[in-house]
Amino acid sequence: MIATQTIPDFNISSRIDQVGVEEKAKRFTTRSIKTETKVNGLKLVLNMIDLTTLEGKDSKGKVQQLCYKAQHLHDAYPGLPTVAAICVYPSMVKIAKAALGNSGVKVAAVATAFPSGQAPKDVKIRDTKFAVAEGADEIDMVISRGKFLEGEYNFVFDEIAAIKETCGNARLKVILETGELVTYDKVRRASDIAMYAGADFIKTSTGKIQPAATMPVTLVMLEAIRDFYYKTGKMIAMKPAGGISKSKVALHYLVMLQETLGEAWMNNHWFRFGASSLANDVLMQLEKERTGVYQSANYFSVD
Amino acid sequence: MAKAAKNNTLKLKFDTINYAPAPESKSSATIDAQYDLFINGKFEKPLSKKYFDTINPATEEKLSSVAEANAADVDKAAKAARTAYDKVWSKMPAKERAKYIYRIARMIQERAREFAVIETLDGGKPIRESRDIDVPLVANHFFYYAGWADKLAYAFPNRNPKPLGVAGQIIPWNFPLLMAAWKIAPALATGNTVVLKPAETTPLTALKLAEIIQESDLPPGVVNIITGAGATGAAIVNHPDINKIAFTGSTDVGKIIQRAVAGTDKKVTLELGGKAANIIFEDAPIDQAVEGIINGIYFNQGHVCCAGSRLFVQESIYKEVMRKLKDRIATLIVGDPMDKNTDVGAINSKQQLETIHKYITIGKKEGLEIFESSCTLPKKGFFCKPTLFTNVAQSSRIAQEEIFGPVLAIQTFRTDDEVIEKANNTPYGLSAGVWTDKGSKIFNLTTKLRAGVIWANTYNKFDPTSPFGGYKESGFGREGGLQGLGTYLNV
Numbered sequence: 001m002i003a004t005q006t007i008p009d010f011n012i013s014s015r016i017d018q019v020g021v022e023e024k025a026k027r028f029t030t031r032s033i034k035t036e037t038k039v040n041g042l043k044l045v046l047n048m049i050d051l052t053t054l055e056g057k058d059s060k061g062k063v064q065q066l067c068y069k070a071q072h073l074h075d076a077y078p079g080l081p082t083v084a085a086i087c088v089y090p091s092m093v094k095i096a097k098a099a100l101g102n103s104g105v106k107v108a109a110v111a112t113a114f115p116s117g118q119a120p121k122d123v124k125i126r127d128t129k130f131a132v133a134e135g136a137d138e139i140d141m142v143i144s145r146g147k148f149l150e151g152e153y154n155f156v157f158d159e160i161a162a163i164k165e166t167c168g169n170a171r172l173k174v175i176l177e178t179g180e181l182v183t184y185d186k187v188r189r190a191s192d193i194a195m196y197a198g199a200d201f202i203k204t205s206t207g208k209i210q211p212a213a214t215m216p217v218t219l220v221m222l223e224a225i226r227d228f229y230y231k232t233g234k235m236i237a238m239k240p241a242g243g244i245s246k247s248k249v250a251l252h253y254l255v256m257l258q259e260t261l262g263e264a265w266m267n268n269h270w271f272r273f274g275a276s277s278l279a280n281d282v283l284m285q286l287e288k289e290r291t292g293v294y295q296s297a298n299y300f301s302v303d
Numbered sequence: 304m305a306k307a308a309k310n311n312t313l314k315l316k317f318d319t320i321n322y323a324p325a326p327e328s329k330s331s332a333t334i335d336a337q338y339d340l341f342i343n344g345k346f347e348k349p350l351s352k353k354y355f356d357t358i359n360p361a362t363e364e365k366l367s368s369v370a371e372a373n374a375a376d377v378d379k380a381a382k383a384a385r386t387a388y389d390k391v392w393s394k395m396p397a398k399e400r401a402k403y404i405y406r407i408a409r410m411i412q413e414r415a416r417e418f419a420v421i422e423t424l425d426g427g428k429p430i431r432e433s434r435d436i437d438v439p440l441v442a443n444h445f446f447y448y449a450g451w452a453d454k455l456a457y458a459f460p461n462r463n464p465k466p467l468g469v470a471g472q473i474i475p476w477n478f479p480l481l482m483a484a485w486k487i488a489p490a491l492a493t494g495n496t497v498v499l500k501p502a503e504t505t506p507l508t509a510l511k512l513a514e515i516i517q518e519s520d521l522p523p524g525v526v527n528i529i530t531g532a533g534a535t536g537a538a539i540v541n542h543p544d545i546n547k548i549a550f551t552g553s554t555d556v557g558k559i560i561q562r563a564v565a566g567t568d569k570k571v572t573l574e575l576g577g578k579a580a581n582i583i584f585e586d587a588p589i590d591q592a593v594e595g596i597i598n599g600i601y602f603n604q605g606h607v608c609c610a611g612s613r614l615f616v617q618e619s620i621y622k623e624v625m626r627k628l629k630d631r632i633a634t635l636i637v638g639d640p641m642d643k644n645t646d647v648g649a650i651n652s653k654q655q656l657e658t659i660h661k662y663i664t665i666g667k668k669e670g671l672e673i674f675e676s677s678c679t680l681p682k683k684g685f686f687c688k689p690t691l692f693t694n695v696a697q698s699s700r701i702a703q704e705e706i707f708g709p710v711l712a713i714q715t716f717r718t719d720d721e722v723i724e725k726a727n728n729t730p731y732g733l734s735a736g737v738w739t740d741k742g743s744k745i746f747n748l749t750t751k752l753r754a755g756v757i758w759a760n761t762y763n764k765f766d767p768t769s770p771f772g773g774y775k776e777s778g779f780g781r782e783g784g785l786q787g788l789g790t791y792l793n794v
Binding site for chain 2: 023031230
């Protein structure tokens with residue numbers, strides 16, 4: 001907690017110019033990433049993935065398979081890293097934890113009445129407590145978008161702070177659900193609230209609402225992280241989630257991260273991709289770089 | 304869980320400054336060993352019998368030899384343009400003229416890659432810019448003015464607009480092909496014929512355009528493209544067959560042209576130097592404003608007449624802006640213009656590099672604080688680190704004179720009135736930038752700043768539909784848009 005920090009007036013968060021930020025985000029996509037930079041980037045992307053399954057029909061078997069995949073992305077290609085984490089509902093945390101052992105792969109649990117967040121505060125706290133007690137290393141919470149849009153910033157702030165306290169040692173990711181906030185100014189304001197309230201990560205989306213992660217939205221959040229770092233000296237991590245399924249796009253995100261926040265953020269402690277289908281596309285590209293030819297999707301496991 | 308979980312965090316080099324090389328292929332461009340003068344629809348040997356070299360400023364290697372037109376060559380070109388005007392172009396229905404201009408636009412699009420590559424090789428600008436900005440704008444200019452050709456009566460109702468005759472056009476080296484398009488497209492649309500001279504350091508894309516014009520079957524003599532240096536330009540200005548001079552370049556040369564045409568009935572438009580104020584208010588979207596500062600001064604290595612070379616930052620946000628600006632400069636990739644990742648390419652010529660160095664020395668001598676990018680420059684070629692000076696005074700030469708390079712002069716201000724006064728306190732008046740979230744402030748500033756183009760919350764944006772031109776010593780006459788037609792017509 002930043003007890004000693006002055007909490008700013010969120011009504012006067014930095015302004016964002018829509019045209020400017022979209023133009024800047026587009027500029028990152030003109031970087032041409034080749035050869036060894038590409039291979040390094042792709043491996044880094046794999047290592048930054050939060051492999052996710054968040055469905056009502058999730059079963060023990062599916063989670064276990066996903067956990068195996070997290071550690072063995074594509075054994076035909078030697079020397080690949082593991083993913084960063086597995087992201088599941090709280091009821092699956094124990095199963096995932098057991099399946100991952102001491103592989104280093106974290107278990108992240110979505111909590112606080114994910115994905116809508118439409119529950120009273122005490123229910124959200126209990127949800128979080130349960131996930132932490134089951135062994136979750138990370139908690140992905142959602143903010144109360146209704147309250148935020150009403151302008152009840154103190155409510156949103158207090159809720160995040162309360163969940164952070166409940167998390168204990170687990171790292172807290174705060175999902176803004178940017179698709180429901182609509183404007184970049186609001187994304188920026190929500191980012192500021194989350195960081196000052198104690199978020200370890202800020203995250204774009206649940207993946208259940210469209211649009212989910214976009215490059216301009218992510219850029220607005222990265223710039224918020226940079227400003228927070230300038231002011232407090234504290235690093236905050238970033239997780240774009242939903243809609244990133246192609247290697248090329250993921251590399252553009254890395255370019256944006258590197259050129260906005262720099263080297264210190266270029267690892268899975270400070271940056272994650274919330275994605276389920278991205279990994280296979282990255283693997284396909286890595287195999288292409290290694291062998292010179294594209295392989296059929298049938299050569300990559302679907303978990 | 305017995306032992307501490309192992310760390311799965313991977314650290315790999317993904318260093319922006321050292322992205323693996325991504326060079327644009329040169330194979331799409333063919334450059335001949337020698338180019339002659341394009342007169343009357345044919346490439347003709349110069350009567351001067353002289354040629355000069357054009358080099359790649361990024362490698363200092365010779366690209367080609369180009370003919371040097373003397374007064375006799377200029378006479379030949381002007382006579383060809385006069386004949387084409389009298390016999391063909393002035394009699395052709397406007398709708399037919401438009402077809403040729405459309406055709407040229409489409410042919411430029413088809414060969415966009417070739418144009419971009421040659422523009423970068425000959426001028427030193429990054430391929431990212433020539434590919435994404437220059438060449439698309441060139442095609443757009445031709446498309447836009449093609450549309451006007453048969454609608455001039457609507458542009459100037461009840462005026463019966465008539466073409467002037469032969470236009471002599473002299474263009475600079477900073478946007479070689481784009482300036483050719485800005486000049487040729489409206490001249491043709493309004494029914495004039497053209498003698499155009501590209502700058503001596505960057506003649507190649509104009510000569511490539513001549514090839515396209517030849518292939519487009521445009522009647523011979525309607526567009527003549529001749530190469531040479533200052534003497535060639537002077538011969539064009541002084542030729543009696545020329546009815547209009549359109550010049551883009553330095554204020555010094557602009558003044559010489561003004562003197563030369565005094566007492567003649569030649570019409571003139573001049574687009575000259577600038578020392579634009581880019582003004583950042585405390586309520587601005589700061590991250591976007593910082594990007595605007597970068598685009599304002601480091602775009603095209605600062606070789607932009609409307610470059611935002613004077614930065615005014617409101618004092619309450621000065622520290623934040625400076626920190627972000629310096630961080631951003633650190634991520635600018637300076638180097639091989641042909642690499643797709645290069646942000647800042649080569650300085651156009653050795654002479655220009657010396658001019659820039661001269662000003663940097665002056666700035667240091669004036670006791671200003673200097674900050675330079677930490678990048679390493681290539682050993683060969685003409686390169687300059689993105690540079691900025693702080694603590695600059697209005698009386699400093701860095702703040703008064705046009706440097707035409709990647710050098711920014713930074714001042715702070717307290718009130719709106721103060722910044723308006725300082726921004727206007729310059730012999731130039733080409734452009735300005737205003738950054739604020741408050742609409743009323745934008746309108747207040749735009750009515751009081753004495754500059755031809757004022758951008759709000761953006762910078763260096765160009766569009767064929769928008770007029771461009773200066774106040775005071777930045778010149779007169781407008782290019783682009785409907786206003787750009789009027790300067791080629793008697794109305």
